[in-house]
């Protein structure tokens with residue numbers, strides 16, 4: 082006796098869903114989740130730590146610790162122009178900037194909205210720096226550089 086199995090045609094939308102899911106999973110495998118869903122604060126390649134310059138006129142995080150040879154990237158996702166200034170001669174208050182002995186002063190110049198600035202630290206010690214336009218408002222930061230591991 083023949084068995085009758087009810088078969089409905091699979092709706093087109095089911096195929097579309099399948100292929101859309103398949104394509105998304107493939108993209109995730111190929112590019113990594115971070116491309117589609119960037120993790121806030123995840124450092125770009127070659128960068129050890131990220132400091133953001135914020136709309137609240139602050140460095141975030143205000144203090145970071147890295148090691149000799151590490152590169153720090155300052156990112157400006159804010160609406161304001163900021164600077165990363167490790168130069169006591171440029172600072173309003175000289176004491177807001179401090180560098181380990183023998184380290185040359187440096188200054189990013191203006192970092193506009195969406196701009197970035199990178200520094201690679203080669204000398205261990207404590208670095209105090211300011212944002213020139215907002216130094217008076219307390220926009221100061223600290224990078225502590227430990228000896229290489």
Ligand SMILES: [Cu+2]
Nearest residue numbers: 163212215220
């Ligand atoms: Cu600033």
